[in-house]
Amino acid sequence: MGNRNTAIVASALLFVALAQLGGLLRPTVVGISWQMLVLGAALLAAVITWTGLAYRIPVWVVAAIGLVSYGMIAMRVMAAELMTFILPTAPAYAEAGTELAQAMAIIRTGIEPVVPVDGVVAIVIGVFWVAAMVTVYGLMRRPGLAVVPGLVLVIQFAVMDRTPTSLPMVLLFAALLAAAILAVTSDQRRSSSGRMVYKSGWLPSTGLAGKVTATATGLALFGTVVAVGAFANRVPHDGVVPWRSGTGLTGDFFGGISYNPFIGIQQSLVSRSSAPLFYAEIEGDVAPNEVFFRLLTMETYEGGKFFASQPDIRPIVDSPSWHTGGQEFAGPTAGVTTTVLIDRLQMDWLPAAYAPNSLGGDTEFAASIMVRPDDGALRFAGGLTYPELVYSVTSDIPQPDMAALTGQDGSLSPLFAAAAAGGAAVPQPVTVELRPTPPGVDRYLALPDNLDPGVAELAALTTAGLDTAFERGLALEAWFRSDAFEYTTEIDPGHAATDLAEWLLPQNSDSPNFRRGYCENFATSMAVLARTLDIPSRVVLGFTPGRPTAPGGDTVVVTDRNAHAWVELWMPAQGWVRFDPTPRPDGVNPSTTAQITTILGFDPTEYLDEIDDPELEIGG
Numbered sequence: 001m002g003n004r005n006t007a008i009v010a011s012a013l014l015f016v017a018l019a020q021l022g023g024l025l026r027p028t029v030v031g032i033s034w035q036m037l038v039l040g041a042a043l044l045a046a047v048i049t050w051t052g053l054a055y056r057i058p059v060w061v062v063a064a065i066g067l068v069s070y071g072m073i074a075m076r077v078m079a080a081e082l083m084t085f086i087l088p089t090a091p092a093y094a095e096a097g098t099e100l101a102q103a104m105a106i107i108r109t110g111i112e113p114v115v116p117v118d119g120v121v122a123i124v125i126g127v128f129w130v131a132a133m134v135t136v137y138g139l140m141r142r143p144g145l146a147v148v149p150g151l152v153l154v155i156q157f158a159v160m161d162r163t164p165t166s167l168p169m170v171l172l173f174a175a176l177l178a179a180a181i182l183a184v185t186s187d188q189r190r191s192s193s194g195r196m197v198y199k200s201g202w203l204p205s206t207g208l209a210g211k212v213t214a215t216a217t218g219l220a221l222f223g224t225v226v227a228v229g230a231f232a233n234r235v236p237h238d239g240v241v242p243w244r245s246g247t248g249l250t251g252d253f254f255g256g257i258s259y260n261p262f263i264g265i266q267q268s269l270v271s272r273s274s275a276p277l278f279y280a281e282i283e284g285d286v287a288p289n290e291v292f293f294r295l296l297t298m299e300t301y302e303g304g305k306f307f308a309s310q311p312d313i314r315p316i317v318d319s320p321s322w323h324t325g326g327q328e329f330a331g332p333t334a335g336v337t338t339t340v341l342i343d344r345l346q347m348d349w350l351p352a353a354y355a356p357n358s359l360g361g362d363t364e365f366a367a368s369i370m371v372r373p374d375d376g377a378l379r380f381a382g383g384l385t386y387p388e389l390v391y392s393v394t395s396d397i398p399q400p401d402m403a404a405l406t407g408q409d410g411s412l413s414p415l416f417a418a419a420a421a422g423g424a425a426v427p428q429p430v431t432v433e434l435r436p437t438p439p440g441v442d443r444y445l446a447l448p449d450n451l452d453p454g455v456a457e458l459a460a461l462t463t464a465g466l467d468t469a470f471e472r473g474l475a476l477e478a479w480f481r482s483d484a485f486e487y488t489t490e491i492d493p494g495h496a497a498t499d500l501a502e503w504l505l506p507q508n509s510d511s512p513n514f515r516r517g518y519c520e521n522f523a524t525s526m527a528v529l530a531r532t533l534d535i536p537s538r539v540v541l542g543f544t545p546g547r548p549t550a551p552g553g554d555t556v557v558v559t560d561r562n563a564h565a566w567v568e569l570w571m572p573a574q575g576w577v578r579f580d581p582t583p584r585p586d587g588v589n590p591s592t593t594a595q596i597t598t599i600l601g602f603d604p605t606e607y608l609d610e611i612d613d614p615e616l617e618i619g620g
Helices: 004-023 034-054 059-078 090-109 118-140 148-160 167-192 211-234 363-367 414-421 441-445 453-462 469-480 500-504 519-532 592-600 604-610
Strands: 276-284 293-298 300-302 305-307 333-342 356-361 369-372 377-380 390-398 537-543 555-559 563-571 575-579
Touching: 004 034, 004 118, 004 148, 004 167, 034 059, 034 118, 059 090, 059 118, 090 118, 118 148, 148 167, 293 377, 300 519, 305 519, 356 363, 363 369, 390 575, 414 469, 414 604, 453 469, 453 500, 453 519, 469 519, 469 563, 469 575, 469 592, 469 604, 500 519, 519 537, 519 563, 575 592, 592 604
Parallel strands: none
Antiparallel strands: 276 333, 276 555, 293 537, 300 305, 333 390, 356 390, 369 377, 537 563, 563 575
């Protein structure tokens, strides 16, 4: 094989492409690293191709041998435990199909670097297997073809990696492109030396780089550097292919359902299909049909909607605590262990009961999980949940301590004082240590400068005469669940909670969908009203309690209908407390008031009209 220069450049291109994969795939947690598997497979493919062509075996036969060899290696990667020596069994093919389906879902919708699951590694091995075979064929038959696989892979991986390409990387590619042109040209000139003279005489003597080669090399260098600099910032961060960036909170993506928390609250959480997302076996101190599942919280309010700002997440194995100091719940909790079996849910945030404190599951899977200390949210970094994925989460579910919430400084708050005066058995409040604000409180109180002042006035009117954050939260929740509002998914397009004043204020009662909507509208509105009262708030994206699969059983099924958004308000006596202002007619989202009524034996919101404040007009 005399194309020495071309061989060097072609090999360098493949090694650069392999290095680029380090930005697309996470390191292997258990077993041989994927880099070694890919490199070893590529070398084997090169040996098979070189040997076959050296012994003048027909190209199609060499290709067939290479295909069969790759198939055996891929099956070994994806279903090693189901192989009989080197031959796959029938179950091995089924396992390989599952692995490939999961890999394609990760490739289509994953955010790099992704988890190197077996299916992804098998696909990458296949890519480099073909690249190695084509490269060796080119070196032995068509030198110009030898550098093509490496160039294509380097460009493709640069496009797939949404991290901005550094200037050194641009210059490296330009240098390799120029070297490829020069190497092919020089090897072709060298291979033609010593041939018989043309009848017309010897060809004119030329240098190593002729005019055409020099021009092509210059254009390649100039085009690479200038084009990258000119167009790098014009490519959207979320990619240019629709399946790379979902446009709503819910949707059917290739057979799976995904909820995107980073695009803000939009009019899209209305699918309400009966598709099963996951099953959960729940054991502990809370009834299975009372456990809410959270994905994460959205604390940033801009442009009339809530969204999750770029989260500070860290590997669970490196995190001494799953919650930021001061964010954890300070009151009593009930422990539960939830074993989740994923069905159609495909996303990188894991449903879990609040607040998680330990995770169990496959070693490689668990090592890829990140935690967001602000809210204990769990992220499957570099991957998506997939059918048959099983993991378990142990959680401490907050329980309201009525002795800490019915008042402050040992005295009953106005609402509970009115209830006691009306004959209700109200627990005597106790003095507890108060945490005035959560860490980073500005994020939970921030409001736009152009917020209609009528929104703050309405919040003050609705909670007039009330002192504590807890009773104000109950008043707001009760108001949104009153006859003044209507829950519906049949709304006119182009109107959402982004037009908060138009949706909420009485003077806009003639506007489309006035006080009509679904969970995003209600959760957004209550969270904003709470902030005008200086109560830190955040919107939670998650699922209402699932339906038991059998009467009295411990396993529940959570469907697309359970997708929901609610509110958490900061209670200085305890921490984040759930409130649900959405008046859903199916009753799958019990309110905090209903929970409190069960505990106390009376409904505290029935005494709102007893508050001695003439300005209080609930539902105004």
